[in-house]
Amino acid sequence: MEYCMIRMNKITKEYGKNESYIRALSEIDFEVNRGEFVAITGSSGSGKTTLLNILGCMDCPTSGSYMINGKETASLSSSEQANVRNQTFGFVMQNYALIDHFSVYKNVELPLKYTKKKVTSKETRISELLKILDIEDKKNQMTASLSGGQKQRVAIARALVNDAEIILADEPTGALDTKNGIQVMEILSGLHQQGKTIIMVTHNPELIGYCSRIVKMEDGKIVSDKLPGQNG
Numbered sequence: 488m489e490y491c492m493i494r495m496n497k498i499t500k501e502y503g504k505n506e507s508y509i510r511a512l513s514e515i516d517f518e519v520n521r522g523e524f525v526a527i528t529g530s531s532g533s534g535k536t537t538l539l540n541i542l543g544c545m546d547c548p549t550s551g552s553y554m555i556n557g558k559e560t561a562s563l564s565s566s567e568q569a570n571v572r573n574q575t576f577g578f579v580m581q582n583y584a585l586i587d588h589f590s591v592y593k594n595v596e597l598p599l600k601y602t603k604k605k606v607t608s609k610e611t612r613i614s615e616l617l618k619i620l621d622i623e624d625k626k627n628q629m630t631a632s633l634s635g636g637q638k639q640r641v642a643i644a645r646a647l648v649n650d651a652e653i654i655l656a657d658e659p660t661g662a663l664d665t666k667n668g669i670q671v672m673e674i675l676s677g678l679h680q681q682g683k684t685i686i687m688v689t690h691n692p693e694l695i696g697y698c699s700r701i702v703k704m705e706d707g708k709i710v711s712d713k714l715p716g717q718n719g
């Protein structure tokens with residue numbers, strides 16, 4: 488039986504109590520099929536990062552059902568959830584989330600330390616990725632000394648090293664200039680063409696053309712879900 492890769496049903500996320508109470512996500516229904524490239528847009532505070540964190544099992548919903556490949560995530564133990572997180576998802580964060588005093592190679596290697604997958608020739612795989620992303624010559628450099636565009640490419644290499652099914656990217660070009668931003672989008676677009684599923688948060692309307700679907704959020708709700716270029 489073919490499952491929807493990702494299926495959220497009435498997902499709600501609440502934070503705080505009394506005056507600080509906030510409903511960051513409000514009964515979200517959301518499905519993603521294998522091979523989609525989804526853009527998540529919406530104003531600041533609309534719940535995009537919260538949704539991405541729950542999708543990646545980095546955070547739990549307050550209520551609702553979240554199934555990955557037909558499995559209910561709430562029924563998994565915390566170590567099973569950690570396995571799903573490490574094996575199903577690759578994360579690209581807005582602020583790169585690299586370890587500054589590690590070399591490029593060590594940063595990219597990190598997810599492999601937590602995986603149960605058998606990785607033969609780890610060094611070859613990392614070198615290949617660094618080559619594809621055009622940072623192979625930086626392999627032994629500390630990431631602190633790289634430019635923003637180079638750091639983001641290291642972060643993408645790290646997201647790919649596990650051969651994750653789904654790439655989650657939170658404003659992957661947010662800190663980059665136009666040229667580096669386009670380069671990162673070309674890389675993500677290439678991955679999509681190779682069949683990867685990508686869910687990307689972006690504020691930038693110019694990047695939406697790369698995606699196969701555009702989801703707009705407002706006040707913790709999905710208010711539209713359409714193809715690029717489609718009105719309404």
Ligand SMILES: Nc1ncnc2c1ncn2[C@@H]1O[C@H](COP(=O)(O)OP(=O)(O)OP(=O)(O)O)[C@@H](O)[C@H]1O
Pocket residue numbers: 502503509510511529530531532533534535536537538
């Ligand atoms: N850990 C938390 N504790 C309390 N409130 C939170 C927490 N995380 C997020 N929120 C609140 O939930 C709402 C949604 O936040 P979220 O970070 O998902 O927004 P966003 O759409 O990603 O915004 P931005 O575009 O600015 O990144 C905001 O009102 C935020 O203040």
Ligand SMILES: [Mg+2]
Pocket residue numbers: 535536537
């Ligand atoms: Mg955010």
